[in-house]
Amino acid sequence: MRVRVDDDKCQGHARCHALAPEVFDVDDYGHSNVRHDGLVPAGYEEKVRLAIANCPEYAISEISVSE
Amino acid sequence: MDPAYIEDPFTIWDKLRVTCPVAHTERRGGAWLLTTYDDVTKAAHDINRFSSLEVGVIGADEEVEPDVLLPYGLPPISSDPPLHTWTRRLLLPWFSHTRIEGYEVMTRDLSRHLIDGFIAEGHADAAADYAQQIPVRIIAKILGVPADLSDTFTGWVRDVLEFADVKERAKSGGDAIVGYMIEQLLLRKEHPQDDLISELAHTIHDGEPVDDGVVLGIAGLVLIAGIDTTWSAIGSSLWHLATHPDDAARLVAEPELMDSAVEEFLRVYSPVTMARMVTLDTEFHGCPMHKGDKVLMNFPAANRDPEAFERADEVVLDRSHNRHVAFGSGIHRCAGSNLARMELKVALEEWLHRIPEFHLAEGAQVTWAGGQVRGPRSVPVVF
Numbered sequence: 248m249r250v251r252v253d254d255d256k257c258q259g260h261a262r263c264h265a266l267a268p269e270v271f272d273v274d275d276y277g278h279s280n281v282r283h284d285g286l287v288p289a290g291y292e293e294k295v296r297l298a299i300a301n302c303p304e305y306a307i308s309e310i311s312v313s314e
Numbered sequence: 315m316d317p318a319y320i321e322d323p324f325t326i327w328d329k330l331r332v333t334c335p336v337a338h339t340e341r342r343g344g345a346w347l348l349t350t351y352d353d354v355t356k357a358a359h360d361i362n363r364f365s366s367l368e369v370g371v372i373g374a375d376e377e378v379e380p381d382v383l384l385p386y387g388l389p390p391i392s393s394d395p396p397l398h399t400w401t402r403r404l405l406l407p408w409f410s411h412t413r414i415e416g417y418e419v420m421t422r423d424l425s426r427h428l429i430d431g432f433i434a435e436g437h438a439d440a441a442a443d444y445a446q447q448i449p450v451r452i453i454a455k456i457l458g459v460p461a462d463l464s465d466t467f468t469g470w471v472r473d474v475l476e477f478a479d480v481k482e483r484a485k486s487g488g489d490a491i492v493g494y495m496i497e498q499l500l501l502r503k504e505h506p507q508d509d510l511i512s513e514l515a516h517t518i519h520d521g522e523p524v525d526d527g528v529v530l531g532i533a534g535l536v537l538i539a540g541i542d543t544t545w546s547a548i549g550s551s552l553w554h555l556a557t558h559p560d561d562a563a564r565l566v567a568e569p570e571l572m573d574s575a576v577e578e579f580l581r582v583y584s585p586v587t588m589a590r591m592v593t594l595d596t597e598f599h600g601c602p603m604h605k606g607d608k609v610l611m612n613f614p615a616a617n618r619d620p621e622a623f624e625r626a627d628e629v630v631l632d633r634s635h636n637r638h639v640a641f642g643s644g645i646h647r648c649a650g651s652n653l654a655r656m657e658l659k660v661a662l663e664e665w666l667h668r669i670p671e672f673h674l675a676e677g678a679q680v681t682w683a684g685g686q687v688r689g690p691r692s693v694p695v696v697f
């Protein structure tokens with residue numbers, strides 16, 4: 248599973264970090280970055296789906312691995 | 315404001331959402347009231363048509379002359395880009411989630427200490443003796459001002475937010491905050507300390523020191539935005555638990571639900587409604603809006619929109635999909651949201667740890683404040 252955060256949409260609500268800190272890192276200015284180049288480590292898919300469903304800005308999306 | 319509306323605005327919003335999602339009221343000089351999730355978030359993102367130069371829900375009916383001491387208002391909240399962009403950036407690192415983790419121990423100690431003060435008595439006012447006492451002290455710490463003045467700060471902030479209807483009161487509270495911040499700013503120009511006001515006073519922006527008016531506005535905003543809001547959220551959550559013993563018991567038995575419960579309390583009892591000013595004659599959701607009109611973004615109503623949330627009016631402690639907008643949406647997303655979430659969580663955890671069973675006192679008079687910030691002011695409970 249690969250995900251990305253749209254920088255123009257992300258406003259730093261930090262819900263992604265709270266739900267999946269292993270995957271999302273939110274910096275001092277409230278911008279979320281996906282660790283490991285967006286590649287979700289095995290076993291964290293469910294947490295990441297929760298993060299996607301709880302981002303109030305619809306900023307996180309799953310991308311197909313071939314992209 | 316109508317007391318029935320303050321106590322139960324929800325049924326009115328439910329009706330409005332169906333019959334008239336963009337309602338117009340002639341009260342207080344006329345305003346549009348947005349009540350659906352879709353409209354509220356659209357307006358919050360449409361910063362070109364909806365300006366933040368006027369964000370007070372209960373606003374001036376007539377033109378107010380600009381405040382000489384606060385020529386920029388209270389940035390970033392009362393500003394649009396570009397002023398918004400750089401003033402927000404000055405503030406954000408102070409409330410980053412890593413910085414906020416550093417305040418958790420202090421918040422926990424404070425909560426425990428407050429509980430120690432009343433637990434033996436078997437009763438307390440969960441709003442006035444507990445919820446109200448926590449956020450103000452953390453904000454005082456961040457600003458670098460004495461926590462002993464907590465009651466004074468709380469009084470000023472209530473004058474500004476809760477008694478905005480009473481012009482003299484709102485003005486005297488606002489003047490007191492500015493007057494106090496001026497003194498603090500002057501002190502820190504001479505003797506910088508490790509606090510937000512000192513840092514702002516010594517920051518260079520675009521090759522120049524930040525204007526005193528901006529520093530005063532930001533410091534005043536942190537005081538105003540950080541106290542009443544969070545205390546309202548803690549108070550509403552405790553009121554919910556006092557009146558829903560099953561939920562309290564479940565949170566005690568399943569403490570791992572606390573994170574989702576906090577989000578759910580924020581959704582269902584969202585304290586904050588914000589306004590915008592229309593910048594041009596335009597149409598929004600079929601409504602003719604005129605330049606200068608006020609638009610109320612009712613985040614609390616948006617968060618109970620059945621189109622956006624299943625079982626919207628119910629508290630579902632383990633709700634897994636919760637894109638609530640209690641902290642707003644778009645570029646003005648609450649800069650203090652990490653702090654508010656931490657305080658709410660810690661305050662509830664500590665309360666439930668020591669007082670797992672409690673309920674409203676017999677004949678208790680629960681009173682609510684409404685308007686810009688909604689929350690209970692008195693919640694007498696026994697345990």
Ligand code: HEM
Binds near residue numbers: 358390
């Ligand atoms: C549960 C508690 C809180 C709630 C519900 C809340 C809600 C909000 C909302 C809805 C906004 C958006 C305003 C807009 O769109 O015009 C906002 C902005 C803001 N809040 Fe909070 N807030 C809370 C606690 C805090 C705390 C603890 C602070 C600490 C300083 C704070 C500081 C701010 C600031 C500085 C802004 C302006 C951000 C900007 O305009 O870029 N808030 N808050």
Ligand code: SF4
Binds near residue numbers: 264
């Ligand atoms: S939850 Fe969404 S908006 Fe918030 S930091 Fe994460 S990606 Fe950004």
